[in-house]
Amino acid sequence: MLEGMPVAPARAFARDVLLAVEQRAAYAADMLHGRPARELSPEDLRLATELVMGVLRWRGQLDYVLERAARRKVEAMAPLARVALRLGAYQLRFLTRVPAQAAVHQSVEIAKAEGPHLGGFVNAVLRHLPREPLAALLGAEADLGRRREAEFSHPAWLLERWSRNFSPQAADAVAEYDNQPPPVAIRRAAAAVGTEGAAALGPAPVEGVELAPGRILRSAQRVVAGDVTKTAAYRRRALWVQDEASQLIPWLLEPLPGERILDACAAPGGKAAWLRAAAPGGLLVALERHEYRARLLRRRVPGAAVVVGDAGRLPLAGGFDAILLDAPCTGTGTLARNPEIRWRLRPEDPARLAQLQLALLRSTAAALRPRGRLLYSVCSIEPEEGEDVVAAALAADPRLERLPAATVLARLAHAGALTVAATALTAGDDLRLLPGALGTDGFFAALLRRRA
Numbered sequence: 001m002l003e004g005m006p007v008a009p010a011r012a013f014a015r016d017v018l019l020a021v022e023q024r025a026a027y028a029a030d031m032l033h034g035r036p037a038r039e040l041s042p043e044d045l046r047l048a049t050e051l052v053m054g055v056l057r058w059r060g061q062l063d064y065v066l067e068r069a070a071r072r073k074v075e076a077m078a079p080l081a082r083v084a085l086r087l088g089a090y091q092l093r094f095l096t097r098v099p100a101q102a103a104v105h106q107s108v109e110i111a112k113a114e115g116p117h118l119g120g121f122v123n124a125v126l127r128h129l130p131r132e133p134l135a136a137l138l139g140a141e142a143d144l145g146r147r148r149e150a151e152f153s154h155p156a157w158l159l160e161r162w163s164r165n166f167s168p169q170a171a172d173a174v175a176e177y178d179n180q181p182p183p184v185a186i187r188r189a190a191a192a193v194g195t196e197g198a199a200a201l202g203p204a205p206v207e208g209v210e211l212a213p214g215r216i217l218r219s220a221q222r223v224v225a226g227d228v229t230k231t232a233a234y235r236r237r238a239l240w241v242q243d244e245a246s247q248l249i250p251w252l253l254e255p256l257p258g259e260r261i262l263d264a265c266a267a268p269g270g271k272a273a274w275l276r277a278a279a280p281g282g283l284l285v286a287l288e289r290h291e292y293r294a295r296l297l298r299r300r301v302p303g304a305a306v307v308v309g310d311a312g313r314l315p316l317a318g319g320f321d322a323i324l325l326d327a328p329c330t331g332t333g334t335l336a337r338n339p340e341i342r343w344r345l346r347p348e349d350p351a352r353l354a355q356l357q358l359a360l361l362r363s364t365a366a367a368l369r370p371r372g373r374l375l376y377s378v379c380s381i382e383p384e385e386g387e388d389v390v391a392a393a394l395a396a397d398p399r400l401e402r403l404p405a406a407t408v409l410a411r412l413a414h415a416g417a418l419t420v421a422a423t424a425l426t427a428g429d430d431l432r433l434l435p436g437a438l439g440t441d442g443f444f445a446a447l448l449r450r451r452a
């Protein structure tokens with residue numbers, strides 16, 4: 001009955017996104033919010049999102065069961081076979097509402113685009129896919145790394161490094177959080193500044209969206225149900241969708257009206273927009289290396305002076321009162337939002353990025369006025385990109401000193417801006433949040449000052 005049925009729109013789109021993620025290093029979340037996605041019906045987009053994010057999150061487990069059936073490494077297969085098999089295996093093992101026959105048939109149709117033999121191969125593997133629960137399959141698995149990779153669906157080296165750097169329990173908790181859809185938080189543009197925030201505005205329902213209070217910030221709200229991106233308030237930029245930890249970061253700079261502020265790695269602009277509102281009457285320079293990303297800043301952060309350039313060779317005169325360096329990083333704090341990153345990263349990446357981060361930190365710090373503050377932040381949880389970069393910058397430049405971010409957080413808590421104790425957000429002097437510990441992305445931030 002299914003014979004000859006074409007690939008349905010949701011699965012065809014999921015296939016295209018997964019291929020783009022594999023072959024062009026595209027980001028699934030961007031594609032699922034892009035123009036072609038908007039041409040799908042809401043139901044198809046929901047299914048495509050579930051399939052894409054499910055496959056990317058559970059790839060470690062899917063490949064384990066597929067390799068049992070295929071007796072070959074999934075990584076060694078043709079890209080279209082990999083995508084068709086993972087889509088099929090995800091539906092067969094994780095989705096109860098899709099009939100098995102339909103899931104297999106659709107994957108075969110996807111693979112057949114590259115010839116009947118590939119369709120036959122995908123059909124054979126999916127029909128032999130183990131149906132037992134994972135625990136039963138892993139019973140005979142002697143390789144501990146493979147076991148953990150299958151169970152937690154993260155590369156074994158990443159799980160090992162988190163166990164070492166934090167604890168085995170913390171590593172498991174981070175991986176479990178990464179495998180669920182993360183909460184959606186919003187920030188109202190009107191509640192950008194001041195500790196009264198959203199609470200003082202009341203629950204102020206955004207049409208068709210159910211909201212709950214923020215988990216760490218009084219000015220934040222969480223989406224319980226509904227799609228804020230479909231609302232008029234979102235379209236007229238009265239609210240931003242932004243993870244709560246990311247919302248909190250610029251607060252640590254304690255910007256003052258009239259200050260000259262540099263956001264050195266500014267796009268897409270969530271933190272720049274807050275800084276612009278928090279320091280009226282001053283200057284906000286929003287620097288961004290890539291022109292196509294700078295365009296986002298011009299649209300989203302009116303009033304900022306947008307400059308395209310390299311923060312490693314500042315194309316600007318110095319003398320800034322405050323600088324935010326929200327540096328490019330491995331992004332290991334955001335794997336729930338960007339599940340593909342975990343499969344792209346290599347063990348040498350944290351150290352490689354740390355060199356770039358140190359160069360950016362040293363170059364931007366040189367643009368501070370005496371007693372000016374610099375906030376260094378990354379959405380990575382790797383110490384090489386956090387504490388180690390800051391220690392290296394302090395060792396290399398005696399004009400810099402550390403200011404305890406913990407003291408600023410205590411001040412914010414005292415003023416009522418936080419909904420948790422400041423100590424829940426810190427490790428020593430710095431801000432350190434693990435993904436999911438407080439229902440947010442993982443972040444590191446340290447505050448520095450140039451001596452007088």
Ligand SMILES: C[S@@+](CC[C@H](N)C(=O)[O-])C[C@H]1O[C@@H](n2cnc3c(N)ncnc32)[C@H](O)[C@@H]1O
Pocket residue numbers: 246264265266267268269270271272287288289290293309310311312326327328329360
């Ligand atoms: C972590 S993101 C910043 C996020 C941003 N602060 C926000 O809150 O929306 C890092 C940004 O820095 C940009 N970037 C990377 N290297 C850069 C450099 N050398 N100079 C300036 N910008 C850079 C990237 O293109 C990216 O847009």
